[in-house]
Amino acid sequence: MLSREDNELLTRVGPGTPMGVLFRRHWLPFMLAGELSADAPPRRVRLLGECLVAFRDSRGRAGLFGEHCPHRRASLYYGRNESGGLRCVYHGWKFDVSGACLDMPSEPAGSNFRHKVRAEAYPVLERGGLLWAYLGPEEKRAELPEFEWLGVPAERRHVSRWLQDCNFAQALEGEIDESHVGLLHRRFDAAGVAKTALTGAHFREDTAPRYTAHETPYGLACGARRSVEGGQHLWRINLFLWPCYTLIPPSDDPHSRIFRAWVPADDTHTSVICATWRTDGPVSDAERAQWRAGEVAHRKLVEGTVTPVARAENEYLIDREAQRTQSFTGIAGIRAQDAMVTESAGAIADRTREHLGTSDKAVIAFRQRLLAAARRLAQGIEPQAPYDPDCYRVRAHAALVPRDERDFTEHDEFRRAMLAP
Numbered sequence: 001m002l003s004r005e006d007n008e009l010l011t012r013v014g015p016g017t018p019m020g021v022l023f024r025r026h027w028l029p030f031m032l033a034g035e036l037s038a039d040a041p042p043r044r045v046r047l048l049g050e051c052l053v054a055f056r057d058s059r060g061r062a063g064l065f066g067e068h069c070p071h072r073r074a075s076l077y078y079g080r081n082e083s084g085g086l087r088c089v090y091h092g093w094k095f096d097v098s099g100a101c102l103d104m105p106s107e108p109a110g111s112n113f114r115h116k117v118r119a120e121a122y123p124v125l126e127r128g129g130l131l132w133a134y135l136g137p138e139e140k141r142a143e144l145p146e147f148e149w150l151g152v153p154a155e156r157r158h159v160s161r162w163l164q165d166c167n168f169a170q171a172l173e174g175e176i177d178e179s180h181v182g183l184l185h186r187r188f189d190a191a192g193v194a195k196t197a198l199t200g201a202h203f204r205e206d207t208a209p210r211y212t213a214h215e216t217p218y219g220l221a222c223g224a225r226r227s228v229e230g231g232q233h234l235w236r237i238n239l240f241l242w243p244c245y246t247l248i249p250p251s252d253d254p255h256s257r258i259f260r261a262w263v264p265a266d267d268t269h270t271s272v273i274c275a276t277w278r279t280d281g282p283v284s285d286a287e288r289a290q291w292r293a294g295e296v297a298h299r300k301l302v303e304g305t306v307t308p309v310a311r312a313e314n315e316y317l318i319d320r321e322a323q324r325t326q327s328f329t330g331i332a333g334i335r336a337q338d339a340m341v342t343e344s345a346g347a348i349a350d351r352t353r354e355h356l357g358t359s360d361k362a363v364i365a366f367r368q369r370l371l372a373a374a375r376r377l378a379q380g381i382e383p384q385a386p387y388d389p390d391c392y393r394v395r396a397h398a399a400l401v402p403r404d405e406r407d408f409t410e411h412d413e414f415r416r417a418m419l420a421p
C-alpha cells in the first residue's frame, strides 16, 4: 500500500513532475526503427506525457519534434516530410532533424529571421532496431545503457512494440512479480511438462516462493526461491533496471532471452518494447517466424498498428469454457494475460487500497527505489545509473541448486550473472 501522495509521485511522469524529471535523465526507446520510413508522412509519438512528432528525412536520419510549430503553433503532424526536412503547411516553414529552420517562405527574401527560430527538436539515436530519445537537459545527457542485446547482430534478435492502457509502474510491477507466474499463467493441460526445464511444472510445486530483493547499481535483483522435488531449490532472479526496464530469466530454452522496456507514453499508457535474442547463435527461421507471429514473447497486434488484438474492449477474448477446462484465465497468450490483470487494476491503480503480502517484496522494493530516487533528484542529488552505461551489462538468471538456506547472492553462478554476462 502507498499513500495517495506516494502513488502520485510514483506514477506521474509529465514535464516538471519529480518522476518525470528522473525519467528525463535517461535515454528512452520510443519506437521501432522500422516504424519510420524516409520521406514518409510523420508519425505521432507520446512520450512522458509529451505530444511529439517523429519523421525520417531523405537521408534516413530520424527526427523527433515537439508537436507544435514554433511559428504559430500549428501541428507539425500535418506537415510535409520533403527533401531533408519537415515543412509546416500553415506558412511553409521547414526544419531539419536538428530543428534548424531551412526555409521560411512567408518572410521576405533576404530576411535572416529563419536563423533565429528553431523547432523543438530532441536528440534521437538508432540502436538495436529501436529509436531512442533524450528529453532531458542537454548538460545532463548520458550514454545509452549497454544492454547485452544491443551488441547482438540483427539476425539474432527480434524487437516488437505494443501499447498497454495503464500506467507504466503497474505494468512493470507485473513483470517483476514472480508469484503470479504459477497461478495466472497456469495451464491445466501441462502435466507432461518436463521438470528438468525451468518451467511450468516446477512453478506448480511451490506457489508461495520465498523472496529476496537486492539493490544493485542497475536497479534491483529480485530473487524467488521455490522448493521443488529432488531436494532442490529453483531460484529465479528478475531484474529491474533504471528507470523502466526488466530482464526475466529464460524458461525452457536457456539461450533465448527477453528484455522489456515499459516506457511511459503518458500517465495512463505504456509503450511496451520487447527484445528477444539468442545468446548462442543465429535464430532459426522457425523461431523467427514464431517471434513474428507473436506466439512466444510478443502480443498479437492488429496489422500495421501497436494495438493488441486481445484487449479490454473485447474482454481479452476470454473463453469461459477454456477457463473451466484448460487454463486459469481462459485468455490465450501470456502477454495478454499479464495485460488483463495490470490494465484491469485501473489506468492508475489505487495503491492506497491494496493489501500487500510477503510475495510482494520485489514490487515494494521497486516502488521504494523509484520514489527515493525521484525525491533525491528533487533535492539535487543526481541518479548514478544513466552515467554508468556498463552497469546494464547483466543477465537475469534461473537455476536449480541443492536446497540450503543461502540467499541467491551467495551462489557464485548468480553473482556472475548479475555482474556481467
Ligand code: FES
Binding pocket: 069, 070, 071, 072, 073, 074, 088, 089, 090, 091, 092, 093
Ligand atoms: S504555424 Fe507553422 S509555419 Fe506558421
Ligand SMILES: [Fe+2]
Binding pocket: 174, 175, 180, 181, 184, 185, 334, 338
Ligand atoms: Fe506474467
